[in-house]
Amino acid sequence: MVSSVNTNVNAMAAIASLNAISSQMTDTQGAIESGLKVGSAADNPAVFTIAQGLRGNVQALQAVSDSLATGIATVQGQTAGATSISDTLNTLLQTVTQAQNQTGAALASSNSTITAALANIDAYAQASTINNVNLLATAGSVNVLSNVNGTNTVATTANASTSAGLGLTNLAVSSVGATMTSESSLTLTAAATAGDTATYTSSAGVATTYTYSATPVAANNQIAIDATGVSLKNAINATYGGANVSGSGTLLVTGGGSLVGSSANYVQANPGATTADTVTFQATNSPNITTFTLVTTLTGAANEVAIGNSGAQTMSNLAGAMQQDGISASASFGKLTAVGGALVSSANGAAHSPVVNATNGAASIALVNNAINLIGKTLSSLGSATTTLQGLASFTSSLSTSVTTSLGAMVDANLSQESAMLSSLQTKQSLAIQSLSLANQGPGALLQLFR
16 A cells, blocks of 8 residues: 555545535525525526526416406496496486476476486596596597417497487487487399398398208208298398398398398398488477488598498497587487487488487487497496406416416425435535545654654
């Protein structure tokens, strides 16, 4: 055995062992302090890279959750306002109906109640501002971030829910007025043949095409061949309603729908609103007449009204134009109601059914009913948006929890295991120090050989 004071092999081995143990202790103590077994790219490059991506996903999901929470609060605020307006309208309908035969002080009191109710409706609409969004004071929409890809969920209202937006301006118990319902019709001059089609567009703008067939399959929107239009009427009524057939073989649809046929045997007696159709309004006891002209393309001329993709949309556009002129009007499901005067449609305005000019307050009742229908649409839209947003919020929360759990499984330290490892390393460190101490004593023993 060679002994040397220049090279202490035992001490070098002990130092190497002690350094290795110290390095392991540093890693273990770091894992205990941070709670992470992979705290940097040096620990495990592949796992750390994946973990960083998951951390980004968790933060993005948190942003989506915050957006959804804000969106839900905003839409629920609008829903609360719309519900209050709906409750007020129900009470208003009771007031208008009960007051039909009132006179004198009782009538004046009812009209005062109506005025106060309209003021409350406006107050509810104006007060429903949440996060600088108000979908009741004016028609509009709000975009709510719904996923990490940047997709938005949209909550929309089709009309303002103020007294003017609901067509209730200057409403009174005995207001005279008029109603008008959109119509569209087809006349079948001979029996349809296989392959002929008829397309019905509902008041909501949904188009359904029915095809005549010798062996019809209802699930495929196929109908039986006939010369009267009865099979088409039955098919439309099965889904939408509002269709009827006269003895002449003319199929008529009301309530905002429109009808177009492809067969040469069809006569398009009335496709719905057409360019140059006009509707005039004359206020009671006034010579002033306001004429509204329906057009397919707006040119900027006064009192133009755009023809919609359905009778209901056209009537809604017409009501909006009337409201801008200060006329108390509203439209719902293809029916236009105006208060304070009489309506007249043009001769070629076969796009509309005969105008019914009502007196003795019947128009007031119709107007309130229209307003109830309009606020019902708004509540339905807001309710659907709330349900969608709440579902997305729940899903986002679950997804965030799942990603966080997966991230933890990848990078979190097992503290029980790390604690046991630390105890083991401390023991090894003590032994290594003692071994180094003994190794360092070796060269000193060589002095004994020279004494």
